[in-house]
Amino acid sequence: MTMRYWVFFLLVLPVLFASDQIRIKDLELKILNGPRNGAAYVSIYNGHAYAVTLYKVEVEPDVFDRVELHDHVSRKDENCTEFMEMIEIPEMEIAPGATLFLQPGGKHLMLMGIKSALCQFKKLKFQFLFKGKDSKFQQAIEVDIPKSPRCTT
Ligand SMILES: [Cu+2]
Secondary structure (H helix, E strand, C coil), rough: CCHHHHHHHHHHHCCCCECCEEEEEEEEEEEECCCCCCCEEEEEECCCCCCCCEEEEEEECCCCEEEEEEEEEEECCCCCCCEEEEECCCCCCECCCCCCCCEECCCEEEEEECCCHHHHCCEEEEEEECCCCCCEEEEEEEEEECCHHHHCC
């Protein structure tokens, strides 16, 4: 293979190795009837001896416009009353031996733009993409789509 083909090959097929040191569990979807967007909560354990960074989540089949990483931050309005606001963040770091809990009111996954195609499926595969010390890897988990009134009409 020439160099040129090799580069092309790498760009087109960015298949990353799975890591058995990353354990993902309790994935839960919150998909309500009204809103355009949903949320997902999960726990991710990092068994590596180094910190890893979650930088992207992809879902198959393609039933959301995109998945964003979100956090809640505390803000104050003009009356100095505190309120929580959701913001998109570029990545989430997990210390060695630590578990990252994505949960309501804290860091979470935002399922942006739920497509009507969602109702054709029973399960989704969430692919979590990480950066490690000097490598990238991924880990997948399957989840049942919760029964939602948005799929009954
Ligand atoms: Cu959010």
